[in-house]
Amino acid sequence: MNPASNAVELTRRLVRFNTVNPPGNERECNHYLGGLLQAAGFSVAYHEFADSRTTLIARLAGRRGKKPLCFTGHVDVVPLGARPWKVEPFGAEMSGGKLFGRGSSDTKSGVAAFVAAALEMGKDLERGPGVVMVITAGEETGSAGAFQVAALGAAALGEAGAIVVAEPTGNRPLAGHKGALWLKARTRGRTAHASIPHEGVNAVYKAARVIAKLERYGFDAPAHPAMGSPTLNVGTVSGGLNVNSVPDFAEVGIDIRIPLGMDHAQLRSKLADYLAPELDELETTLDMAGVGTDPGHPWVQEICEIMESLLGRRPEPALAPYFTDAGALTPAYGGVPTVILGPGEIEMAHQTDEYCHVSKIEQAFEAYRMIIQRWQNA
Numbered sequence: 001m002n003p004a005s006n007a008v009e010l011t012r013r014l015v016r017f018n019t020v021n022p023p024g025n026e027r028e029c030n031h032y033l034g035g036l037l038q039a040a041g042f043s044v045a046y047h048e049f050a051d052s053r054t055t056l057i058a059r060l061a062g063r064r065g066k067k068p069l070c071f072t073g074h075v076d077v078v079p080l081g082a083r084p085w086k087v088e089p090f091g092a093e094m095s096g097g098k099l100f101g102r103g104s105s106d107t108k109s110g111v112a113a114f115v116a117a118a119l120e121m122g123k124d125l126e127r128g129p130g131v132v133m134v135i136t137a138g139e140e141t142g143s144a145g146a147f148q149v150a151a152l153g154a155a156a157l158g159e160a161g162a163i164v165v166a167e168p169t170g171n172r173p174l175a176g177h178k179g180a181l182w183l184k185a186r187t188r189g190r191t192a193h194a195s196i197p198h199e200g201v202n203a204v205y206k207a208a209r210v211i212a213k214l215e216r217y218g219f220d221a222p223a224h225p226a227m228g229s230p231t232l233n234v235g236t237v238s239g240g241l242n243v244n245s246v247p248d249f250a251e252v253g254i255d256i257r258i259p260l261g262m263d264h265a266q267l268r269s270k271l272a273d274y275l276a277p278e279l280d281e282l283e284t285t286l287d288m289a290g291v292g293t294d295p296g297h298p299w300v301q302e303i304c305e306i307m308e309s310l311l312g313r314r315p316e317p318a319l320a321p322y323f324t325d326a327g328a329l330t331p332a333y334g335g336v337p338t339v340i341l342g343p344g345e346i347e348m349a350h351q352t353d354e355y356c357h358v359s360k361i362e363q364a365f366e367a368y369r370m371i372i373q374r375w376q377n378a
């Protein structure tokens with residue numbers, strides 16, 4: 001069997017682990033990968049941020065002086081959704097040049113391709129700076145696994161000189177993404193029987209005023225030349241216990257996407273001031289840094305060159321609309337150059353009947369192998 005088809009077989013193997021998050025259950029999947037890597041001489045460590053929520057860090061590095069190259073991807077997948085699937089979501093069926101299954105694009109194909117590439121290089125990695133692989137749990141619900149190992153710092157992560165994030169890009173390299181701030185805005189009131197509402201204070205009415213103000217909110221910041229302006233979305237709202245009581249509690253979930261160069265804390269405090277008259281509490285549930293590497297950086301250009309040889313035309317590194325674990329890992333590795341490059345299709349991520357093109361998995365394997373080789377020899 002040729003090495004690229006090992007990447008395809010490994011993708012199928014990973015898709016067959018049910019790692020729907022919640023609950024995740026990434027342990028078995030990551031121990032399977034850890035076992036393969038350990039047998040090939042990689043040093044392997046597991047970190048759990050909760051029971052069965054396992055992140056794997058594997059490394060094989062040699063020469064000192066130049067730091068290893070980091071690859072990252074996640075093995076948790078999003079739920080199947082309400083629409084019925086035509087294929088078995090964990091069957092990893094192949095037909096018409098496609099590999100079907102939940103996580104086939106996002107991001108098990110990417111993980112399989114870089115693990116297969118690292119296995120292919122094997123002990124040769126010891127003759128150069130080598131690689132470190134951070135294969136996370138809990139990415140889809142706010143990167144809990146990546147934040148855990150980032151907080152542990154160099155003791156867990158070791159060092160890295162650059163990061164490749166294997167999120168779905170259809171094998172077109174991207175040079176960064178916006179940051180994100182998730183907030184819970186809470187309003188409180190005083191309960192009363194619904195027949196005498198004037199005796200209470202209605203927290204849902206307060207939340208409605210918060211939502212109306214959020215819809216009108218304008219960020220008074222100049223747009224980032226490549227990332228544009230910040231955006232805001234109210235994604236959830238809840239409040240009240242029963243129809244015949246005045247509700248004393250309501251909660252509004254807010255998702256803000258922030259271009260590079262904007263201070264998250266400042267933005268948050270401006271928003272808190274703006275909502276102050278109605279607001280009782282504002283909790284931050286996710287604070288993810290944006291990531292941006294100069295597209296002209298020599299390593300990014302080197303990757304573009306490698307991709308040109310595989311794609312037949314030179315890609316222009318754009319920016320991802322979504323965030324990735326790099327928001328936690330890139331700062332933890334000291335702000336190193338970061339490229340997002342993976343075989344999955346972004347249109348397929350989180351979709352019913354998710355698939356990945358088999359040829360793109362083989363191409364990603366080849367790309368990662370070449371990226372590692374250049375890193376080794378430079």
Ligand SMILES: [Zn+2]
Nearest residue numbers: 074106107167
């Ligand atoms: Zn993903």
